Amino acid sequence: MIDLDETDRQILQALARDSSQSAGALGRALGLSQPATWRRIKRLEATGIIRGRRLRLNAEALGFGVTVFLGVKLARKGQVSLDDFERAVSAIPEVQTVEHVLGLYDFRLRVVARDLSDFERVLRRRIMALPGAGDLEANVLLSEERRPGPIG
Structure with a gap:
């Protein structure tokens, strides 16, 4: 298990709300540079904390009520x-x-x-x-x- 600091937690919370955010947009919201945010996301992925990002489909809108x-x-x-x-x-x-x-x-x-x-x-x-x-x-x-x- 890796130690998560407050910035890591903020990144995870933001990505949990909207995983499509770019590292640049996420960094601006958190007061970080795009490269620093990207490195943190890559570290979280490499350690298995982030296992991927997925598209959530609206089953009802696709006819599955x-x-x-x-x-x-x-x-x-x-x-x-x-x-x-x-x-x-x-x-x-x-x-x-x-x-x-x-x-x-x-x-x-x-x-x-x-x-x-x-x-x-x-x-x-x-x-x-x-x-x-x-x-x-x-x-x-x-x-x-x-x-x-x-x-x-």
């Missing part, structure tokens, strides 16, 4: 490996994230669909058809608010 968090418990852990299930479920386009978790379920999936009947189709024909898929629990997302992470 339903988001469901799906807990999946494997039925036959001995016959189907966790890696095999994770690889198979990751190939389903509607599955946005796959998280291997500890608890009642083995996996937590974020699934998008056009509507509830489309989700039912994805669930029955794709997810439940996977080898090893056992107990399921679906939670439909009602609203979402992005909160800043634990930096600060």
